[in-house]
Amino acid sequence: MTAIIYTCLGLMLVFGVMAVMLHSMTKSAIALAAASAALGVVLYEMGAVWSALLEISVCSGLVTVIFISAISLSNMDKKELEKVYEDKKRMSLLPVILIISGVVLVIAATTAGVQLPQASAVKDAGDLREILWNNRQADIWGLIIIMITGAAAVSVLFRESDWK
Amino acid sequence: MNAFGFGNIVLIIGFLLIIAGCYCLIRTYHLLKIIIGIEVAMKAVTLFFTYAGYVNGHIDLAQAFVIISIVIEVVVAVVAAGIAINLYRKYGSMDIRNLMKLKG
Numbered sequence: 667m668t669a670i671i672y673t674c675l676g677l678m679l680v681f682g683v684m685a686v687m688l689h690s691m692t693k694s695a696i697a698l699a700a701a702s703a704a705l706g707v708v709l710y711e712m713g714a715v716w717s718a719l720l721e722i723s724v725c726s727g728l729v730t731v732i733f734i735s736a737i738s739l740s741n742m743d744k745k746e747l748e749k750v751y752e753d754k755k756r757m758s759l760l761p762v763i764l765i766i767s768g769v770v771l772v773i774a775a776t777t778a779g780v781q782l783p784q785a786s787a788v789k790d791a792g793d794l795r796e797i798l799w800n801n802r803q804a805d806i807w808g809l810i811i812i813m814i815t816g817a818a819a820v821s822v823l824f825r826e827s828d829w830k
Numbered sequence: 831m832n833a834f835g836f837g838n839i840v841l842i843i844g845f846l847l848i849i850a851g852c853y854c855l856i857r858t859y860h861l862l863k864i865i866i867g868i869e870v871a872m873k874a875v876t877l878f879f880t881y882a883g884y885v886n887g888h889i890d891l892a893q894a895f896v897i898i899s900i901v902i903e904v905v906v907a908v909v910a911a912g913i914a915i916n917l918y919r920k921y922g923s924m925d926i927r928n929l930m931k932l933k934g
Contacts, residue, residue, distance in 0.1 A: 668836070671836070672839065675839060675840065675843050676843075678843065678847070678873065678877075679843050679846060679847060682847045682850055682851075682870045682873060683846075683850050685866050685869075685870055686850045686851065686853070686854040686863075686866065686867060686870055691860075691862055691863070694863065694866055695866070698866055698869055698870065701870065701873055702873065705873050705876060705877060708877065708880075709876070709880050709896070712880050712881070712883075712884045712889070713884065713889045714880045714883065714884075714889055714892060714893045714896065716893050716897065717876070717880060717892075717893045717896040717897060717900075720896075720897055720900050721876065721896075721900060724900055724904055725869070725873075725900060725903065725904070728904060729869065729903075729904060729907050732907055732908055732911050733862065733865075733866070733907075733911065735911075736862060736911040736914055736915055737862065739915050739918070740914075740915070740918040740923075740924060756857045756858060757853075757854070757857055757858065759853075760850060760853050760854075760857075763849065763853060764846055764849060764850060767845070767846060767849050768842065768846055771841075771842045771845055771846075772842065775838045775841075775842065793890065794890045794893050794894065797890050797891055797893075797894050798894050798897070801891070801894070802894050802898070805894070805898050809898060809901050809902075812901065812902060812905050813901065813905065815905070816904075816905035816908055816909060819908070819909045819912060820908055820909070820912055822912075823909065823912025823913060823915065823916055824912055824915065
């Protein structure tokens with residue numbers, strides 16, 4: 667179990683950085699989907715089964731489809747894309763920043779005496795449905811409003827008829 | 831003290847993902863790339879929520895927060911993708927500098 671979690675955490679970091687750094691938008695979207703899938707496995711191994719399900723189906727599936735459809739609606743040439751955005755030049759410092767940040771964080775964890783609580787076995791026997799409906803009911807209504815707003819925004823923003 | 835314990839590794843990887851996402855937000859002009867940066871940072875937030883629930887044993891409460899954050903994440907991505915497509919239709923590119931030219 668631990669080996670799976672560590673492997674998936676590593677994969678998540680690698681694919682997340684690839685999603686940010688790759689110049690091709692399609693490859694970026696696919697790398698983001700892979701990072702989501704790795705996160706889904708981590709969530710599952712931690713006992714968050716429903717979150718894992720939603721992460722893999724929605725973030726790894728639906729969001730990727732949205733990105734690919736948005737990319738397919740814009741047919742910009744890859745060389746022109748690079749010339750306009752200069753992403754290669756602008757993102758080149760990211761690996762250096764990540765390595766320095768990683769070293770600093772490891773040193774801080776080693777020397778500063780930060781003692782995180784040990785991960786315990788999952789002891790919560792509560793039901794997700796009860797928690798969502800009894801404890802977080804206001805959030806549920808908020809989510810419903812957000813989803814309706816999102817659906818209305820999509821129908822307005824993706825409208826084809828009055829575009830010239 | 832073990833600096834490479836499970837909790838420390840989760841936190842370090844989460845912080846690195848947030849740094850990568852924020853760097854992308856700051857440095858790129860491509861609107862879709864900016865959404866990808868937000869998504870990458872949100873992955874770290876999801877990981878933190880779940881780890882917090884895992885540590886204190888309230889994983890179901892953490893799942894409730896994660897589900898809420900995932901729904902908001904998707905709505906943000908969809909609306910931003912719609913704005914990006916409209917930007918492309920109007921100006922021929924998804925460069926956010928074009929948003930400065932909008933009037934009204």
